[in-house]
Amino acid sequence: MAGLSTKLLTSGQVEPIKRLFMLAAESANQTPEAYRTALMASLAGALFAPAQLHPELAAVWQPQAVQLAKCAAGDLRFFVSPDHALRQLAQWLHTEACLWHPAEDKASRDFFTSAQALAALTAKRSPKDDELGKAVQEALKVAEKSRQRATLAAERLRENELSNLRIQTAEARVVELLDRHLAHRPMPVQLIPHLNTTLKGELQHLALTQAVYTQQPFWQMWERLLPVLGRCFSGAGMTVGDQLLYQTIPPLLEELEQSLALPMVDATAYESWVNELSHCLMQAIRKDDIECEKLAPLAETLGLPASAARVTQALLAELDGLSPGDWFIFDGEHASAQRCQLVVNDGGVDQLIFVDRNGRKLFAKSKQDFAACLSTGIAQPLVHTAPVTILLDALNASAADAGAQQRKLREAQAKEKAAQQAEAQKQQAARKAAAEKALAEARALDEAKAKKQQARATARALAETAAKHKKHEQAVGLVDAMQVGAWLTFAEGSEHAGKRAKLSVVIAKTGKYIFVDELGRKLAEFDRTGLINLLDSGQATIVRNGNNFDDQLVKVIRGLRRDSV
Incomplete structure (x- = not known):
């Protein structure tokens, strides 16, 4: 899940934050109410008893933090509405209360009194938004007016001090140059x-x-x-x-x-x-x-302040990153946990000037001295962490939990889908294997059938070939046995279809066979091969074979005797 935007915390829309807590709670195996309560309990100190509060104010607000967190957890509007009373209270604590420290002036005492009044109002078990909201808004208005006056006072102080500091700095740098070589x-x-x-x-x-x-x-x-x-x-x-x-x-x-x-x-x-x-x-x-x-050293003669601190150039370079308006907590000689704002940090001067929350000058420090204070922890930056940032970080953690839950659901769905796909693939593979087996069996049957058919065809072909050969041999035998006078009948479809022919002459030298019709007229002439093929193909059939020479001779003699009588 992508990082949340601050727009969510100012949208006024409860449903998105409600869904977020539902998913995050599901991830943590908690109810949404229990999850919100635990979340706000972890944020109680950060929101309603900031670590940067002066110890005297912290003693007032720390007892209220847990109760305020419970109230915030029970109202989803707290997370999405910047006008919510508890959100405004947290804003006041982080932007105004963090800047207070005890002082003898009336403004400091009045602020502490108003802070106590607000704490007493929030100590009720179920503070009403309208009552608490009005009190907080009034406190914010007073703080805004005080901030405007402090800004003007600090600006006037800066203008006045800066010109003097530039003169002092120029003098100090010249004196340092002269003392370094002549003192x-x-x-x-x-x-x-x-x-x-x-x-x-x-x-x-x-x-x-x-x-x-x-x-x-x-x-x-x-x-x-x-x-x-x-x-x-x-x-x-x-x-x-x-x-x-x-x-x-x-x-x-x-x-x-x-x-x-x-x-x-x-x-x-x-x-x-x-x-x-x-x-x-x-x-x-x-x-x-x-x-x-x-x-004598001119610095002593002129009474110029001398810094005993010796710091590295790296520490001094870090001071260039400080800007007017930055706040620090300073444990000085006369006050502890003093809140001070930097108003002068000019590259042309060697002094830093600090004011309080009312814009009044607290003290000036040389850059060397303040760098030493920062390095030793005597001074430390006062970090203003906006309540919206604290909430956003917490909600991003919740969003991460919600994202983990969504990923878990997606992974479960993906796992189930993968299992279904695997099962489907398994079934498809089984069907494919069965189909391939059936196809293989069918192919085997077809091949066996084809082999049988081929064997039968081969057998038929061999039989036909043998029959043809036998028939051809028979035709050859018939032609060899054929005598002059043999009669043939021509089958339908042949050249002499339906006719009868008698072998009249066989010319041995040329191998010619001459046939005549019933009237003795020449009807056809074949060579030996052609006559064999004619008989082999069935286009002609021997009706009667001719007589041999002895039979013919007997017939001729019988005829001559009949003629002489």
Whole structure:
């Protein structure tokens, strides 16, 4: 099941959430009512006694959390209506009550009193929505007006503080640069006042007016010169060798001369400072007596706040991700679990400013100090978790349970369908096997029948062939036995159908057989093969065979005797 949308929690439609709980409850083998009760019991603290509440407020609301969760579980409208009294109460607890901490002002005391009144109203076993709803709405209205006033106050504070902080930051960065290279180093007494005014002023103006001041030629030049300047004068128990003086002072004097060409705020004062510094440097290289004293750190002289915290650049970089409006819980020196809102976090300043829920300034912290507080747990972000987010996460878990139940049902259905398909396939396979067996048997019968028919046909063919051969042999025998005078009868369909013919002459040399009709006229002539085929095919039949030569001779003599008488 896909993740739920916040639209579900503001739709006012009860049926979708009801179906969701039914499926989730079925997955958990519970009734929907029991499932909702268990769900809200697990959310009781998160919704109605947030972990970010100040301990004094938490003591007021924690006893009410379980009862409120039971009331919410019994009303499905709680899950879908943003106007539901308990939803608005949870909203008030997460957006307003979480920002309160004890203070001596009247606004803080009034807020705590109203919170106690709301808690007393919700302590009833079945709080009425109209009564509780009106009280919560009134509390939200008061909080909204207070938030508007606090926003205006914080904005005015930010504008006022930011300009001062930029000046302080620019001064602190210049002082840090000077102290890093000159503090506790011998310096001519006559140069110290001008160092604190002229040079410091020029560098401070640059840091204040230029976004990337460290890339400006004047700043870069003094970043090179200050380390050298700190090693040019002897005194206060510190001595500079001659060789070092000869190597460093001439190039230093040359760069000081070149610096006069750079743009200045007060060119006259700066030129006077450079001339005086150059004079002192010439005295140093000539080994003249110069009254010097160790330069006290300017940060101490000017009374600038110094941070004792030492943090990594990675921790400082994390502060860039903080935005004005972020809230923190701070365990300070004078208050514990103090709620404070960041109102100033500017890249051009080194200080962070925090206010309370009424927009009044609580304290300022350097970025190094606050980074250390975050890393040690003295300060921690106050996370505003919207009640709708808590509910949505819980309902997504329920949706996952419902999805698991649906998957379980689908898997069962798929398993049943697969079993049915397997059974159907099994039956189909059995039917197919039976059909194939029947076809095989039919084919075997057909093959056996075909073999029998083929055997009979072969036998008939052999018999016919034998009969034909016998008939042919008979025809050959008849032709061989045929004598002149033999009579033939031609069958219907032959060339001489219905006629009789007598063999008149056999010409042995040519193998010709000449037949005549009853009148002695030539009727047909065949060769031996043709006569055999004629008899073999049945187109002619021997009616009577002819007499042999002796019989003919007797007949001729008998005829001659009859003629002589």
